[in-house]
Amino acid sequence: MVHRSCISLPHILKHPGHFEHPISHTYFLGQDKFKLWECRICNLEDVNSNYGSYYCSDCEYAVHVICAIEEYNWYDFDESGIIDESLEENSALQPYSIIKEIKDGENVVAIEIKHFSHPHNLVLNNDVKDDKCCDACVLPISTSYHYCSQCNFFLHKSCAELPRKKHLSLHSHTKPHQLTSNRIFRCALCWNETNGFAYTCAECNICYCLRCASISDSLKYEGHEHLLSYQKYEGLCNACGQSLNYAFRCKRCNFSLGEDCLELPLKARHKSDVHHFTLTHHDNDYPKSHYCDICEEKRNLNYWFYHCAICDNSAHPKCVLEKYPFIKLGNIYTEEGHPHPLTFVQKVHYYPACQRCGKPCLDMALECKTIGCSYIVHWECIKPRF
Numbered sequence: 001m002v003h004r005s006c007i008s009l010p011h012i013l014k015h016p017g018h019f020e021h022p023i024s025h026t027y028f029l030g031q032d033k034f035k036l037w038e039c040r041i042c043n044l045e046d047v048n049s050n051y052g053s054y055y056c057s058d059c060e061y062a063v064h065v066i067c068a069i070e071e072y073n074w075y076d077f078d079e080s081g082i083i084d085e086s087l088e089e090n091s092a093l094q095p096y097s098i099i100k101e102i103k104d105g106e107n108v109v110a111i112e113i114k115h116f117s118h119p120h121n122l123v124l125n126n127d128v129k130d131d132k133c134c135d136a137c138v139l140p141i142s143t144s145y146h147y148c149s150q151c152n153f154f155l156h157k158s159c160a161e162l163p164r165k166k167h168l169s170l171h172s173h174t175k176p177h178q179l180t181s182n183r184i185f186r187c188a189l190c191w192n193e194t195n196g197f198a199y200t201c202a203e204c205n206i207c208y209c210l211r212c213a214s215i216s217d218s219l220k221y222e223g224h225e226h227l228l229s230y231q232k233y234e235g236l237c238n239a240c241g242q243s244l245n246y247a248f249r250c251k252r253c254n255f256s257l258g259e260d261c262l263e264l265p266l267k268a269r270h271k272s273d274v275h276h277f278t279l280t281h282h283d284n285d286y287p288k289s290h291y292c293d294i295c296e297e298k299r300n301l302n303y304w305f306y307h308c309a310i311c312d313n314s315a316h317p318k319c320v321l322e323k324y325p326f327i328k329l330g331n332i333y334t335e336e337g338h339p340h341p342l343t344f345v346q347k348v349h350y351y352p353a354c355q356r357c358g359k360p361c362l363d364m365a366l367e368c369k370t371i372g373c374s375y376i377v378h379w380e381c382i383k384p385r386f
């Protein structure tokens with residue numbers, strides 16, 4: 001028997017909880033009929049294929065029909081078939097060519113590459129002890145990386161391997177996004193300004209930072225044992241207490257994260273401490289530090305914070321990250337009107353006056369390093385409108 005109301009179910013849905021592929025209505029889940037499928041919306045019960053379900057075979061993503069109907073307004077009917085421009089042949093996607101490679105047992109390892117984003121060759125380094133920042137994702141480096149021996153340029157090995165074109169699940173246009181570098185932009189999802197790499201939509205020029213481009217509708221968050229799935233949720237973020245409309249959520253544990261908190265870097269720096277801060281989820285070990293060591297205001301002990309174990313400093317995430325956590329210091333910016341290239345700096349000991357507003361450069365600034373030129377301005381005072 002099939003319910004009358006079920007006959008009118010759309011065959012194919014584009015679901016914001018599963019961005020990558022359309023999901024289709026089916027009575028047959030996968031090959032193995034004894035396998036139990038957990039509903040990725042409610043997480044609670046097995047999907048019983050007798051009543052049908054929505055299913056993506058590429059990702060083994062299955063949800064109850066009832067869960068789909070419950071949030072009916074989410075859906076964008078698409079019965080016309082799937083328009084999807086396929087990615088070009090492999091060579092156009094390769095981000096680098098190999099200059100030198102060595103055999104390491106079974107594997108061949110590229111130890112020197114020419115990456116499309118940089119004019120010089122980059123060398124592989126597995127010896128991670130220095131404090132480097134990746135030019136692609138603008139996060140600290142603590143795994144193998146490629147570097148330029150002439151410039152302050154570094155790429156995580158994994159960032160160097162990112163394809164030049166990629167379909168992004170979070171964006172509705174169907175053309176693949178292009179990997180772009182060498183400019184500063186504001187990410188359309190996290191809203192951070194960054195001089196890292198972007199995935200740019202070929203249709204509308206909207207840019208996403210690499211951290212946002214790696215988000216998918218259901219993902220594993222380090223420290224939580226179950227998958228989190230993106231869904232409509234009106235409630236509070238477990239990490240910061242802010243109210244949310246959408247969340248990455250585990251219904252089983254009633255655990256919800258806003259996208260800001262999901263993307264908090266696991267390690268971060270602040271000028272108040274010579275060491276890295278580590279993102280910390282529970283305050284059990286540090287019950288005495290109820291205050292933020294940066295702003296000196298109270299911290300809510302239920303929420304996530306950054307901690308330096310060596311100095312025992314604890315601080316609010318917003319205090320550690322400040323306004324521009326994803327602008328890489330030391331990178332060059334050309335300001336129209338100034339004849340020399342300017343460098344992103346964050347002054348630590350003395351704060352020269354900004355030549356635009358006259359106030360001291362406590363915040364992110366651009367400084368001219370050309371001998372004989374002492375030009376310095378706040379980034380805030382000269383940045384373009386994004």
Ligand SMILES: [Zn+2]
Binds near residue numbers: 134137139155
């Ligand atoms: Zn990176």
Ligand SMILES: [Zn+2]
Binds near residue numbers: 149
């Ligand atoms: Zn270089």
Ligand SMILES: [Zn+2]
Binds near residue numbers: 189190210212213
């Ligand atoms: Zn972003």
Ligand SMILES: [Zn+2]
Binds near residue numbers: 237238241242258260
């Ligand atoms: Zn949050």
Ligand SMILES: [Zn+2]
Binds near residue numbers: 225227250251252254
């Ligand atoms: Zn869970």
Ligand SMILES: [Zn+2]
Binds near residue numbers: 293294295
């Ligand atoms: Zn604080």
Ligand SMILES: [Zn+2]
Binds near residue numbers: 356359
């Ligand atoms: Zn200024």
Ligand SMILES: [Zn+2]
Binds near residue numbers: 339370
């Ligand atoms: Zn100058």
